[in-house]
Amino acid sequence: MNSVIPIRAAATGCNDVPALQAVIRERGQREVFCGLTGIIWLHRKIQDAFFLVVGSRTCAHLVQSAAGVMIFAEPRFATAIIDERDLAGLADVNTELDRVVTRLLERRPEIKLLFLVGSCPSEVIKLDLSRAAQRLSQSFSSNVRVLNYSGSGIETTFTQGEDACLAALVPSLPSLQAATDTEAPALLVVGTLADVVEDQFMRLFKQLGIGPVRFFPPRNAGDLPSVGAHTRFLLAQPFLADTARALEARGAQRLAAPFPLGAEGTTAWLQAAATAFGVSAAQFEQAVDPGRQRAISALARLRSQLAGKRIFFFPDSQLEIPIARFLSRELGMVLVEVGTPYLHRQHLAEELALLPDGTVLSEGQHVENQLDRCRAAKPDITVCGLGLANPLEAEGMTTKWAIELVFTPIHGYDQAADLAELFARPLVRRLKLVA
Numbered sequence: 001m002n003s004v005i006p007i008r009a010a011a012t013g014c015n016d017v018p019a020l021q022a023v024i025r026e027r028g029q030r031e032v033f034c035g036l037t038g039i040i041w042l043h044r045k046i047q048d049a050f051f052l053v054v055g056s057r058t059c060a061h062l063v064q065s066a067a068g069v070m071i072f073a074e075p076r077f078a079t080a081i082i083d084e085r086d087l088a089g090l091a092d093v094n095t096e097l098d099r100v101v102t103r104l105l106e107r108r109p110e111i112k113l114l115f116l117v118g119s120c121p122s123e124v125i126k127l128d129l130s131r132a133a134q135r136l137s138q139s140f141s142s143n144v145r146v147l148n149y150s151g152s153g154i155e156t157t158f159t160q161g162e163d164a165c166l167a168a169l170v171p172s173l174p175s176l177q178a179a180t181d182t183e184a185p186a187l188l189v190v191g192t193l194a195d196v197v198e199d200q201f202m203r204l205f206k207q208l209g210i211g212p213v214r215f216f217p218p219r220n221a222g223d224l225p226s227v228g229a230h231t232r233f234l235l236a237q238p239f240l241a242d243t244a245r246a247l248e249a250r251g252a253q254r255l256a257a258p259f260p261l262g263a264e265g266t267t268a269w270l271q272a273a274a275t276a277f278g279v280s281a282a283q284f285e286q287a288v289d290p291g292r293q294r295a296i297s298a299l300a301r302l303r304s305q306l307a308g309k310r311i312f313f314f315p316d317s318q319l320e321i322p323i324a325r326f327l328s329r330e331l332g333m334v335l336v337e338v339g340t341p342y343l344h345r346q347h348l349a350e351e352l353a354l355l356p357d358g359t360v361l362s363e364g365q366h367v368e369n370q371l372d373r374c375r376a377a378k379p380d381i382t383v384c385g386l387g388l389a390n391p392l393e394a395e396g397m398t399t400k401w402a403i404e405l406v407f408t409p410i411h412g413y414d415q416a417a418d419l420a421e422l423f424a425r426p427l428v429r430r431l432k433l434v435a
């Protein structure tokens with residue numbers, strides 16, 4: 001059953017009149033990947049971590065095909081298969097798990113952080129992975145930290161895997177103790193970013209005179225950032241509600257900002273940090289203007305291909321609202337409907353305020369109803385999961401896979417045009433096919 005409720009987007013300095021946006025709330029059949037998918041980008045980021053999925057052969061196939069694993073590689077993820085004997089209660093799953101983990105850690109001494117990742121099957125048999133993680137942590141305490149989180153698809157969408165992983169890691173972060181009450185706060189950037197993007201942001205923060213700056217997750221498990229009341233954090237991704245809550249419970253304060261997508265989003269995101277750290281307007285302009293101008297001129301090339309094109313978002317990555325804001329405001333695209341699996345009103349308040357008045361938002365999924373609306377609207381391009389993309393292409397619609405938005409570096413000034421190109425390319429391809 002659907003319900004439509006109006007929400008008031010938060011007012012911002014640039015628009016004191018809050019815009020009313022209709023939100024279609026839906027529950028029904030969903031077409032999204034599960035949280036195991038996050039292992040693909042997380043294992044590349046934390047280079048001495050290992051992700052052991054405790055799941056079925058289906059889970060193993062999902063992760064392997066998403067990663068495109070080469071057989072010669074020594075991957076940093078695997079699946080401990082729960083088979084029929086385990087499901088029937090004929091084997092002690094905990095004993096099996098201990099045996100698998102012991103063998104793994106003996107063979108791979110470079111692993112410093114091991115995540116036991118829960119799945120639908122492990123949840124169905126009520127396997128307590130938090131107790132298993134505690135037990136194994138004690139056994140291997142001097143060498144490796146063992147943590148657990150759930151990547152199950154029972155009530156998640158795929159980006160929640162990263163949120164669950166980072167939230168599980170927060171209690172392990174060392175405490176940040178300020179030497180004096182007047183010591184400047186530390187900035188923590190939260191959310192997995194490609195290393196190249198992280199380096200670009202680090203250079204910008206340095207030019208702004210903001211520091212110390214740390215990124216979470218870090219590139220190595222032994223390099224966890226400290227956190228405490230002196231921490232100010234900026235979310236780099238909009239799907240980290242549990243992680244933000246866990247950091248706030250440690251005393252850290254979130255800096256409210258739009259997300260760093262496009263020239264405008266990146267500037268506003270950096271501005272939030274600059275304001276919190278007392279950077280002067282002149283220094284801010286001097287530091288950000290070259291990157292902002294590069295992004296604006298790179299986007300101008302793509303505007304002619306995208307302006308006026310109508311776009312429909314199925315709920316999938318949770319990046320939909322920031323990307324819709326970018327495509328509408330910086331490239332002139334028309335938002336037909338912007339679906340998101342979850343609408344976190346607080347973390348998205350600054351984004352919602354920047355959407356055009358009357359934007360139709362949908363939260364949750366009832367895939368049949370959404371398909372009906374999409375077909376009726378006949379958008380120029382539809383953003384959706386892999387399961388919907390092929391059938392819609394077969395019907396003559398142009399699609400963009402939502403998962404590419406997470407696998408591709410899209411944050412910051414120098415990636416703004418790459419982000420726009422992800423939408424321009426399928427439209428150009430369609431034009432060539434039709435011509």
Ligand code: SF4
Nearest residue numbers: 034059119120152153
């Ligand atoms: S965790 Fe659940 S949804 Fe994900 S691959 Fe395994 S069985 Fe499928």
